Structure formats: C-alpha cells, structure tokens
Amino acid sequence: MTVTRAAKRTAARLGAVVLTGALLAACGSSTDGASGDGAGGEVTITVDLFGSFGYKEAGLYAEYEKLHPGVTIKQTDTEDEADYWKSLQTRLAGGGGLADVQGIEVGRIASVAKEQAERFEDLRKYGADALEEQFAPAKWAAATGGGGEVLGLGTDVGPEALCYRADLFKQAGLPTDREELAKKWATWDGYLELGKQYKAKAPGKHAWIDSVGSLYSIMIGQEKERYYDASGKLIWQDNPALRTAWDHSVEAARSGLSAKLDQWSPQWNQAFAAGSFATIPCPAWMLGYIKGQAGDAGKGKWDVAALPGGAGNWGGSYLAVPKAARHKKEAYELIKWLTAPEQQTRLFEKQGNFPSATGAIEKVAGAKDAYFSGAPIGKIFGDAAKAAPVQVLGVHDQNIAQQITNALSEVERKGTSPEEAWSNAKKGVENTLG
Template identity: 80%
Template sequence: MPNARAAKRAAVRLGAVALAGALLAACGSGSSDGASDSAGGKVTLTVDLFGSFGYKEAGLYAEYEKLHPNVRIKQTDTEDEQDYWKSLQTRLAGGGGLADVQGIEVGRIAAVTQQQTDKFEDLKKYGADKLKDQFAEAKWSAATGKDGQVLGLGTDVGPEAMCYRSDLFKEAGLPTDRAELATKWSTWDGYLALGKEFKEKTPGKSAWLDSVGSLYTIMIGQEKERYYDASGKLIYENNPAVKAAWDASTEAAKAGLSAKLDQWSPQWNQAFSAGSFATMPCPAWMLGYIKGQAGDAGKGKWDIAKLPAGAGNWGGSYLSIPKAAKHKKEAYELIQWLTAPEQQAKLFTKQGNFPSSTGAIEKVATAKDPYFSDAPIGQIFGDAAKAAPVQVLGVHDKNVADQITNALSEVERKGTSPDKAWSTAKKNVQNATG
C-alpha cells in the first residue's frame, strides 16, 4: 500500500496533519487496559494511517463494528507518507498524541525493528506468534526485532505491473492487447522506445507516463539490493542497479516522455480524470487509488499488463501498536482481524491491495477487475508477487529513496542536469541518514 501506499489534496495536507494530531491528542495516550471512553460503554479505537489503506472504502470498519457493537473506529490519515512519518516521529518522541493503531510503510519498518523497539508493543504478548504461518516469510521477518519481537502485522505487499490507458493507445495507433504490449516492452528500453513512438503520434496531447520518479521507483523495486546491503552498509552510491534506474529515468525526462507531475500532488490527482498520461507503473495498491481519482468515467479505459524486465515490489505496509496506545488489547484484536486472510482477500477484490497473507493469495488467484477492462489482476499480481525478490531493507531506506526521487523531479521539471541533480541527492541523503 502501501504500502504505499495516497491523497486528498496537498492544499489540505498540512491541515489534515494538524487535525489528526489534535484529534489523537484529544483521545489521549497512556497504558490504559482499554476502559470504555464513550457514551454507552463503547470503546473508540483510533487508527492513524497514511495514503489510502482502503479499509473504510472496502467496508471493513463497518463490518468490524457490526461484529463488535462495543467498538467504534475513528480513522485519521495523512496524504503524504513523508509528512506522516515526520509527524509520527515527533509524537513518538513526546509520547503523546499517538493512535491505538499506527500504519508503518515497508520502507520504514527497519527503523522500527532496529531503532524503536522501545516505542512499539511486542505483539507476541497478545498471541501474534501464532500467526506466523499465515504470512509470507519475508513479510513476517521484516517486522521482527533482533530479540524476536513482533512489531507489526503485515497488510499488503506491492507486486508491480504496468497500468495503461487503452483508449489513448488506440488513438495513437498502438497495440492495446495486454499480452502484445508485454512482449513489446519486455525490457525498459522497449518501454521507452514505445513511449517515444507514442509521443510522435500524439504531439502536444497526453504524456507517456506520469513522472520519472514513478519510473525510477518501479525499476528499483525489481532489485534485491538497492540502498543497503545485507550487512547494513549504505551502498546506493555505487550500486549499478540504482544507476540503471537513474539513467533510464533521466533519459525519459530528456525525451519529454513525462507529464512532470509530482506523485500525490493535487495536479497529479487531477491528471487521472484528464487523461494527462498514457501509462503508469503501478503496484497492486495503486489500483484503488486510480479508481478513486479517475472515477466512474475511467472505467474500461484502463488496463494492466506485465511489467517490463521482470517482477518487482513497491510498497506494502504494517499495522503497529505504540506503547503509548490507550486501548492495546482491542487494537490488537482489530489489526489481527484486518490482516486475516478473509479480510485481505476482500480488500484486494475491492481496492486492489495485494495480500501478504498466504491464505488470501490463494483466494484471489482468479480475480478480475471490471474497472481495468477485466484484467486478470489475481494472476498478474500473483505471478509478480511470486517472482519478486526479497528486498534488503535498511534503516533509512525510505529517506534515501525520497531524496533520489526528489532530485529526479528537479531534472524533469526544472531541467537540472542529471549530474548536478545526483550530486544534490547525495548531499541530501547524507543529511537524512546522518
């Protein structure tokens, strides 16, 4: 998700952060055993997330409240994960204003397991160790501390594919069949070549892709080692995989293939319904986001094909409980239910968030999505999930990625030279990682 994995309008973003903090602070913090805090003896569980986890949209909160009449769920969320993480760090340091449940993006989970074990509950005390066999091994182990603490339950993973506007392809005289396209762009060079052909046939109209930042992120998601090696050493600067993704992204910028839209910005959100770009590298959790932004008018115009150059993973998240949470037992019961196979399968069917639960993966193998031209999403993302590498995650994984994609934005939007942008990225990475 997500990962991760969304948005309400950047103009509202800071206000949303402030409002979330105020609401959560009002709920208080501490180590209560879950005493009721609302009229009628009901317990209000606060859930603080980033982007779009899809629980409310898929009706899961309503279903849980029906099954547990004494529980009311109150969700707040922040559009941009960077804003969310910064706010969470401030609240963790102060010990107040924390929700009962906090979302953790996969790129941050190493920071939790290596640096913040004293800030989050070990879920084994609530019986989480019995759930291990329900999750993919890589998903489970990533949230396990050095002393065996279970610090989060996995929500989704982010197997990657390529989303594309078949109507825009047809207008440009390009193939629209997903199998034929997968062959044409079996490599990233093939993808960029087809993009240049698209641009020639549709001058001044839609761009080939939304941003070079999304291209870079999807490409680097195909690699096992990206920013850190298995020993915890920062290696991004000399990693040929990072260089290859950087070079392809700057080539796309130089060729004018990008719509120059920063992901999660208001302009990017509006571009979905305007048809401003023809392709977008997309992890599974992006499907629900596309539906939300493009609306009913986009149904049947989008399709999904296999990703160039093999499988990869972008995003995925965890649900964790801070030590300062007010209703820990009830919070655990909620996250156990939300991450159970049945609920993960429902979430994928309705929102596209691909399960990290092995049982749920089996349940969705034959799923199709009518919005995306009946694309066999269960098969496409299921195959990608099986083939995706188990990625090495570092403490500052997300910080490094953010600085590189920020630098790429400078290349595509301001015409900054790739060499100068890379130099800036390195300086900012050094500042971010200490």
C-alpha cells in the same frame, strides 16, 4: 497498500485528509488498563494511516463494528507518507497524540524494528506469535525486532505491473492488447522506445508517463539490494542497479516523456481524470487509487499488463500499536482481524491491495477487474508476487529514495544536468542521514 508505498506504499491511497499531530492530541496516552471510553464498555479505537488503506471504502470498519457492539473505529489519514512519518516521529518522541493503531510503510519498518522497538507494543503479549504461519516469511521477519518482538502485522504487498490507457494507445496507433504490449516492453529500453513512438503521435498534450520519479521507484523495486546490502552497509552510491534505474529515468525526462507531476499532489490526482498520461507504473495498491481519482468515467479505458524488466515490489504496509496507545488489546484484536486472510482477500477484490497473507494469495488467483477492462489482476499480480525478489530493507530506505526522486525531479522540471542532480542527491542523503 500501500505504500510504498514507498511506498509506499507508499503508499498511494484514496480520500486522504491531512491531519497534524496537534489534532490527534485527544487520542493521548494512558495506562495498559484502559479499555473503555465510557459506560457500558463502549470503546473508540483510533486508527491513523497515510493515504487510504481501503478499509473504510471496502466496508471492513462497518463490518467489524457490527461484529463487535460497542466498538467504534475512527480513522484519520495523511496523504503524503513523508509528512505522516515526520509527524509520527514527533508524537512518538513526546509520547502523546498517538492513535491506537498506526500504519507503518514497508520502507520504514526496518527503522521501527531496529531503532524504535521500545516505542511499540510487542504483539506477542496478545498472542500474535500464533499468526506467523499466516504470512509470507519475509513479510513477518521485517517487523520482528532484535529480541523477537512482533512489532506489526502485515497488510499488503506491492507486486508491480504497468497500468495504461488503452483508449489513448489506440488514438496514437499503438497496440492495446496487454499480452502484445508485455512483449513489446519486455525490457525498459523497449518501454522507453514505445514511449517515444507514442509521443510522436499522442493525442493532445498527453504524456507517456506521470513522472520520472515513479519510473525510478518501480525499477528500483525490482532489485533485491537497493540502498543497503544484507550486512546493513550503505551501498546506494555504488549499486549498478540503482544507477541503471537513474539513467533510464533521466532518459525519460530528457526525451520529454513525462507529465512532470508530483505524485500525490492535487495536480497529479486531477491528471487521472483528465487523461494527462498514458501509462503509470502500477503496484497492486495503485488500482484503488486510480479508480478513486479517475472515477466512473475511467472504467474500461484503463488496462493492466506485465511489467517491463521482470517482477518487483513497490510498497506494502504494516499495522502497529504504539506503547502509548489507549486501547492496546482492542487495537490488537482489530488489526488481527483486518490482516486475516479473509479480510485481505476482500480488500484485494474491492480495492486491489494485494494480500501478504499466504492463504489470501491463493484465493485471489482468478480475480479479474471490470474497471481495468477485465484484466486478470489475480494472475498478473500473483505471478509478480511470486517472482519478486525478497528485498533487503534498510533503516533509511525511504529517506534515501526521497532524495533521489527529488534530484530526478530537478532534471525533469528544471533541466538540471544529471551530474549536478546526482551530486545534489548525494548531499541530500548526507544531510538526511547526518
């Protein structure tokens, strides 16, 4: 998943329950020696995530508990990754209220590796350095601290495609074949043009896309350099690729193609079942989210096609163990198991989270998804993962992205001029970065 998340992975996720730091206080901190909760060596491992990584839904927690008698896993999660990250920072600063396992969205991992390494366990202590060859080099390197510390294990990545409602396309007189559509929207200009055709004939009040923020996020996910360059210099204001993503998003807003929905909001969740939009930029982890929100009634109505403009990545996450965790060794054993190729393969097959473990990527190549009209998701997302650029990750990627999508929302919702909205984005970034 994740999340890009922004993921984000961010990360888009299923069945979330918002949980404040106060409610987590029982997780508390203790010494490295703490390994059990009571008599008989029984251990409760606490896991705190944003949205749903799919572990519970795929039955992985239940299987782990069966394989490890005496172990109980308790998960809490927060739907909005920005809220989750803010709460996590508060708890890290105070040293209390932390779970044994904390999820980290890919847009935050640079902050952990470059600024907060002292607050997380170096997993080499438990043998994690032996796992390096199991992961794609870029995925592994992003969670490596300046002193070589291994600060997290990779869960998924977010290769991008486009999910669409074939039934709504048919009602509007548009093609429904995924290969034909991929040719028609080979470019983002082609995608917007098809959207205008859809709008002219769309049934009811069905929009072309959920929000211009999701359009921006998927487009910027196709770029190697977005907010920082490889040297760590901020480049977002002068990055032509970012301005192209901005301009296309503005065009979608001004053309009335958007349903104007805040991603992860209750209204957005309800819109999947209501069929309020015909297309949504779709990193692999979005598949499980769509299934959860659209339900059984959506089976066979959705399909997946290759993304306009080439491959990209949006989201993906890590599992980390805070220094203040109560059960560090047990937490490591759990995340080692959850991120192993076998479990990543099963998670993709059940939830759509595309694996970051190289062995799992090969295993899912032939996967198809009946819910999405039999789409060959293993090939679609596998091809995208192979072609996606290795992105430069900056310390404040998520913060900058949030300010830009906030500004695009002003254009979309309030009719704010693009010039004023861009100025507001600049001020927001300046205030955020200090």
